[in-house]
Amino acid sequence: MGEAIVITSGKGGVGKTTTSANIGAALALSGKKVCLVDTDIGLRNLDVVMGLENRIIFDLVDVVEGACRLEQALITDKRFETLSLLPAAQTRDKSAITPNQMKKLVTDLKTDFDYVIIDCPAGIEQGFKNAIAGANRAIVVTTPDTSAVRDADRIIGLLEKEKVGTPKLLINRIRPQMVKNGEMLEVDEIVNVLAIDLIGIVPDDESIIRSANRGEPVVMKHDSPASLAYRNVARRILGDSVPLMNLNQQTGIFSKVKKWFGMG
Amino acid sequence: MTTTRHKVTIKGTKDGLVFFMDDTCSFDELIQDLRNKVENSHQQILTGPLIRVTVNLGYRYLTDEQEQQIRGIIRKRGNLVIKEFVSEVISREQAYLEQLASQIRLEVGTVRSGQVLEHQGDLLLMGDVNPGGCIQSTGSIFVLGSLRGTARAGMDGNEDAIVAASQLLPTQLRIADVISRPTEEWLDQTTGMEFAYLKDGVMNIDKINRLHRIRPEWKK
CATH class of the missing domain: 3.30.750 (Transcription Regulator spoIIAA)
Known part of the structure; x- marks a missing residue:
């Protein structure tokens, strides 16, 4: 029996889909059988980020309505044998499925996969309720913005009410320089307010945008800082204890020279 | 006859x-x-x-x-x-309400955005109230933690009620019908536990160790 993890945030655009794709891919890289489930019915993106859009034949709603078998709708990733995607329907809306149907679907998936990663839509309405219905635990994604933290707090409250394990926090898109200048919320500050455990911090990284547009998860690229951050998150999900990344690492000759002179 | x-x-x-x-x-x-x-x-x-x-x-x-x-x-x-x-007798319901009002209620946990913690009487919360969260009672409110959200004390119009917190950094405070937002000077002195109270219909903030001078009648 596998484990279902919902990736949620409340606020839109903080990186739920990117996080789902990368955590899924990173878990698959470590040899686990992983299924990604896109519950953003009507506004699906996960297939695009994974570069699997052109392979969709059936979708989540088809499975729930009995138009096809579950195995028919699952798309195997072109890079990893062990990674599958269950895409959302694009022509329907969130009310096409119910939390109970979702719970049954996730239970079915958990018998075949080690991890079921559920990509949750933004908001706290039907789509959110569907997404968390079958989840064993939750990862709350936020960015270091006051509004995103506020929404994350709301979501944590709802998750606690629905008894979806103890949510873990992932802080995305940190800009070390802005934090240093006091223009962006610090990690400690956010953790202090939200009062839940941190599962990872991910720096703002241009390679994420490049990868998403090309349809391949950034964890495939080993040289980017965001890639390392997501692989660390995956290791923590697997139970390893990995220290948090140092975001203030400076690279390049100039900064090394500065360091010699004690200016770094 | x-x-x-x-x-x-x-x-x-x-x-x-x-x-x-x-x-x-x-x-x-x-x-x-x-x-x-x-x-x-x-x-x-x-x-x-x-x-x-x-x-x-x-x-x-x-x-x-x-x-x-x-x-x-x-x-x-x-x-x-x-x-x-x-009358020497009161109804069960009234007795219950009076009992609630006379004792302090203990709560544990974080009041998060969108959540409301409500009570009749005095309320002691061991935990934080986050921005967007609300804590309200007919009596006084004491927060052992950070009060960053909204607090409303003395909801039935009790002007003697106070709001105290280990870290008093509220979005908004209300006591009885008086509404107040923290000003710059409040936020300057954030060392130690503070409380808000009403004096002549105006909200004031002071350190907790001065409470006995402001509410001497609470001292038994």
Whole structure:
């Protein structure tokens, strides 16, 4: 029996889909059988980020309505044998499925996969309720913005009410320089307010945008800082204890020279 | 011939009249005797200048309708003004509410955005109130943690209520009907536990160790 993890945030655009794709891919890289489930019915993106859009034949709603078998709708990733995607329907809306149907679907998936990663839509309405219905635990994604933290707090409250394990926090898109200048919320500050455990911090990284547009998860690229951050998150999900990344690492000759002179 | 005991006994005190109501007879008998006394006898007492009346019910519990009925009869005498009803008994519900109001309620946890923690009486929260969260009570509010959200004390209009927090950094504070937002000067001195209180209808902030001077009556 596998484990279902919902990736949620409340606020839109903080990186739920990117996080789902990368955590899924990173878990698959470590040899686990992983299924990604896109519950953003009507506004699906996960297939695009994974570069699997052109392979969709059936979708989540088809499975729930009995138009096809579950195995028919699952798309195997072109890079990893062990990674599958269950895409959302694009022509329907969130009310096409119910939390109970979702719970049954996730239970079915958990018998075949080690991890079921559920990509949750933004908001706290039907789509959110569907997404968390079958989840064993939750990862709350936020960015270091006051509004995103506020929404994350709301979501944590709802998750606690629905008894979806103890949510873990992932802080995305940190800009070390802005934090240093006091223009962006610090990690400690956010953790202090939200009062839940941190599962990872991910720096703002241009390679994420490049990868998403090309349809391949950034964890495939080993040289980017965001890639390392997501692989660390995956290791923590697997139970390893990995220290948090140092975001203030400076690279390049100039900064090394500065360091010699004690200016770094 | 039967001798009927008086169901209603009227006595004069220096604060006005006290109507002692028999609590062993039926309500109908009581009403009958009251009507009889007010309308027919005791004319010398029941006329003249305004007199304040206390209705002592003993161990009888009155419903709202019954109370109105008694008020109606006494009010027929223009010079009688009802000061209060005194009774040795209260309903279970009222007893429960009074019990709640007299004791401090202990809560544990974080009040997150969108959540409301409500109580009748004094409330002690061990945890934080986050921005967008709300904590409210009819009495005072004490937060052992950071108060970053909204707090509303003395909701029924109790102006003596206070809001205290280990870290008082609220989005908004309300005590009784006074609403206040933290100003710059509040946020300067964030060392140690502070509390908000009303003085002459204006919200003030002070350190917790000065509470005994501001509310000396709370000191037992």
